[in-house]
Amino acid sequence: MTFFNEQPITAADKTFFELRKDIVEGDIQAGSKLSETELSTKYQVSRAVIREAINRLESCHLVERKANVGARVVALSPEGLIELYQVRESLEGMAARLAAKNMSDSEIADLNSLLNRHFDEVQSGESYYQEAGDVDFHYRIILGSKNKHLISVLIDGMYHLIRMYRVQLGMAGPRVTTAFDEHKHIVKAISNRDEELAEMLMRRHIMYSKANIETKLETQGS
Amino acid sequence: MTFFNEQPITAADKTFFELRKDIVEGDIQAGSKLSETELSTKYQVSRAVIREAINRLESCHLVERKANVGARVVALSPEGLIELYQVRESLEGMAARLAAKNMSDSEIADLNSLLNRHFDEVQSGESYYQEAGDVDFHYRIILGSKNKHLISVLIDGMYHLIRMYRVQLGMAGPRVTTAFDEHKHIVKAISNRDEELAEMLMRRHIMYSKANIETKLETQGS
DNA sequence: TGAGCTTATATTGTCGACAATAAATCGAAA
DNA sequence: TTTCGATTTATTGTCGACAATATAAGCTCA
Numbered sequence: 001m002t003f004f005n006e007q008p009i010t011a012a013d014k015t016f017f018e019l020r021k022d023i024v025e026g027d028i029q030a031g032s033k034l035s036e037t038e039l040s041t042k043y044q045v046s047r048a049v050i051r052e053a054i055n056r057l058e059s060c061h062l063v064e065r066k067a068n069v070g071a072r073v074v075a076l077s078p079e080g081l082i083e084l085y086q087v088r089e090s091l092e093g094m095a096a097r098l099a100a101k102n103m104s105d106s107e108i109a110d111l112n113s114l115l116n117r118h119f120d121e122v123q124s125g126e127s128y129y130q131e132a133g134d135v136d137f138h139y140r141i142i143l144g145s146k147n148k149h150l151i152s153v154l155i156d157g158m159y160h161l162i163r164m165y166r167v168q169l170g171m172a173g174p175r176v177t178t179a180f181d182e183h184k185h186i187v188k189a190i191s192n193r194d195e196e197l198a199e200m201l202m203r204r205h206i207m208y209s210k211a212n213i214e215t216k217l218e219t220q221g222s
Numbered sequence: 223m224t225f226f227n228e229q230p231i232t233a234a235d236k237t238f239f240e241l242r243k244d245i246v247e248g249d250i251q252a253g254s255k256l257s258e259t260e261l262s263t264k265y266q267v268s269r270a271v272i273r274e275a276i277n278r279l280e281s282c283h284l285v286e287r288k289a290n291v292g293a294r295v296v297a298l299s300p301e302g303l304i305e306l307y308q309v310r311e312s313l314e315g316m317a318a319r320l321a322a323k324n325m326s327d328s329e330i331a332d333l334n335s336l337l338n339r340h341f342d343e344v345q346s347g348e349s350y351y352q353e354a355g356d357v358d359f360h361y362r363i364i365l366g367s368k369n370k371h372l373i374s375v376l377i378d379g380m381y382h383l384i385r386m387y388r389v390q391l392g393m394a395g396p397r398v399t400t401a402f403d404e405h406k407h408i409v410k411a412i413s414n415r416d417e418e419l420a421e422m423l424m425r426r427h428i429m430y431s432k433a434n435i436e437t438k439l440e441t442q443g444s
Numbered sequence: 445t446g447a448g449c450t451t452a453t454a455t456t457g458t459c460g461a462c463a464a465t466a467a468a469t470c471g472a473a474a
Numbered sequence: 475t476t477t478c479g480a481t482t483t484a485t486t487g488t489c490g491a492c493a494a495t496a497t498a499a500g501c502t503c504a
Contacts, residue, residue, distance in 0.1 A: 009289040010457060036486070046459045048270070051486090055274065059281040061371065067231040068465050068486060083369045090316035090372075094308060147305045149283065150312075153375055232487060258456070268489045273456090290456060290495050450501075457494070462487105469482065474475100 015043050016053040023062050023073055024164040031075040034063060061161050074161070078217045081165050084158065085210040089203050091154055092138065096186060096202035099144035100195040108191045111140055115183055122180060131166070137183050141190075141202070171213060182208070237265050238275040245284050245295055246386040253297040256285060283383050296383070300439050303387050306380065307432040311425050313376055314360065318408060318424035321366035322417040330413045333362055337405055344402060353388070359405050363412075363424070393435060404430070 008014035019039070022028045034054060040047045054071045057063040065071040074080075103111075118133045142154050165171065182205040189198040230236035241261070244250045256276060262269045276293045279285040287293040296302075325333075340355045364376050387393065404427040411420040 012457080013289065037484090047486090048458060048460095051274075052277065052457095055277050061374065067235065069467090070486065080371075083371050086316060086320065086369055087313070087372050087375065090312045091309070094312035098308065147308055149302075149305045149380075150309050152283065153309065153379060157375065157379065158371075234487080259454090269456090270488060270490095274487095291497090292456065445504105447504085448502090450499100452499070453497085455494105455496080457492105459492075460490100462489075464487070465485085467482105467484080469480100471480080472478090474477085 011045050012049045012052040012056075015045055015049050016056045018043060019053050019057060020060070020062065020160060023057070024160055024167060026164075026168045028073060030073050030164075030168060032073050034071040034073065036070070060157060062164065076165060076168060078214075081169070081213065081217075082210065084162060084165070085206060085213070088154075088158060088162070089206040089210070091150060091158075092142065092206055093199045093203040095142045095145040095147075095150055095154065096190065097145075097195045097199035098147055098150070099141045100190045100193050100198040102146040103144040103190060107140075107144060108187070111137075111144075111187055112191070114140070115180075115187060118180060118183075134179065135163075141186070144190075169213075169217070171216070179205070179209070233267050234271045234274040234278075237267055237271050238278045240265060241275050241279060242282070242284065242382060245279070246382055246389060248386075248390045250295060252295050252386075252390060254295050256293040256295065258292070282379060284386065298387060298390060300436075303391070303435065303439075304432065306384060306387070307428060307435070310376075310380060310384070311428040311432070313372060313380075314364065314428055315421040315425040317364045317367040317369070317372055317376070318412065319367075319417045319421035320369055320372070321363045322412045322415050322420040324368040325366040325412060329362075329366060330409070333359075333366075333409055334413070336362070337402075337409060340402060340405075356401065357385075363408070366412075391439070393438070401427070401431070 006017070008017055019028070023030075028034070036047050036050050036054070039050045043050065054063060054065065058065050058071065061074065063071045063073050114133075114136065118137075121133065122130075139155075142151055145151065182201065186198060186201045186205065189201055228239070230239055241250070245252075250256075258269050258272050258276070261272045265272065276285060276287065280287050280293070283296065285293045285295050336355075336358065340359075343355065344352075361377075364373055367373065404423065408420060408423045408427065411423055
């Protein structure tokens with residue numbers, strides 16, 4: 001998966017990526033305090049670098065900072081996840097609409113072939129790629145919107161937080177074949193340049209996903 | 223206007239607010255470079271403080287940073303403004319939907335009285351409060367969504383950039399009475415708890431506003 | 445003359461030390 | 475014993491200096 005062309009340049013970049021990974025994957029516990037001095041010894045960089053990394057983590061909504069007190073990793077809550085999905089529904093719906101308007105024919109063709117590849121993988125039971133495939137699909141449509149601001153808000157501002165929820169609340173989930181069909185319909189709408197339908201189908205797709213998570217949270221009781 | 227309860231605590235806070243104001247209002251030119259040493263003498267703080275302020279400005283999409291090169295104030299372009307309004311349409315539409323669901327009756331009553339006040343002001347020709355009133359209206363609905371993430375993305379991540387466009391491209395605009403009617407209809411839908419309609423009306427309201435801006439940009443040629 | 449390389453310069457990135465603030469500890473009085 | 479206040483301690487905020495990088499200037503050679 002040749003996802004983000006993010007490659008660290010400065011030490012702050014590198015530390016930011018490492019910290020983000022450790023937070024998203026739960027190596028640094030949700031809700032825990034981030035001590036600057038502690039982290040600076042752990043990651044072998046100065047406090048200035050740690051501070052910059054923490055500032056960036058705050059921008060992605062992964063940590064919360066209070067003046068003269070410090071930073072904490074965000075606490076994960078069912079309500080927080082619901083709120084996140086409400087915003088996601090709205091923004092990715094718009095992304096699908098804009099993708100129907102702005103994606104080139106060749107990009108749409110690529111998207112179709114991606115979907116076919118997923119179909120083969122699902123058939124052969126390679127559940128490993130399910131989440132990656134899902135992420136990839138949504139990622140391409142987001143980029144397909146060609147709206148820089150929208151892309152930034154979704155990728156920089158929400159993607160990693162969503163992933164954090166997925167990883168830590170264990171949302172690998174089934175919902176594979178139905179989600180796949182939904183993806184197909186969305187791409188169909190996009191290739192028909194039907195903006196209205198593309199937005200509506202994407203919103204429903206995310207609403208279903210949200211509902212699926214909600215029932216899961218109820219049964220397992222988080 | 224008792225808007226943001228943002229009050230500076232640290233020197234970095236203060237500098238961030240000052241810098242943001244100077245950028246939004248154009249005292250620091252759009253597209254210009256931000257020299258850290260220069261700013262540190264200008265604002266009488268160390269470079270560390272300036273760096274933190276610039277990092278935060280980057281989070282609000284007011285400046286863009288490149289590693290080992292520096293930060294520039296964003297360049298304003300008609301395309302950028304359109305993109306911004308697309309995201310705004312999507313998010314504020316969702317905000318209106320959630321406001322219809324989550325605002326308390328008393329909050330809705332307050333919103334109504336705000337609108338009546340605006341009506342009086344418009345009647346008596348106090349065009350001064352037009353923009354402030356418009357901003358206040360939208361701000362209350364955003365808060366009414368009760369969705370922290372949505373609020374953060376809109377207020378922290380978009381509001382000041384939108385204001386920067388308004389100020390620097392001179393969008394005080396007419397569109398007063400029609401916008402006022404639209405506001406009234408939106409509040410009506412919210413007080414009826416009609417989520418669907420509230421979202422739709424808000425989206426249209428912002429679409430009209432966007433269209434209004436577009437024609438303006440065409441005639442005056444930016 | 446100009447293309448490519450080298451050197452110089454200015455700017456950003458990183459660091460450790462000090463100052464300021466908030467939390468924790470301790471002590472005194474009711 | 476408990477509550478309020480003072481003192482200590484730990485953490486964050488701020489600073490100036492140094493290192494690393496990128497851009498600009500100058501130089502060499504075809």
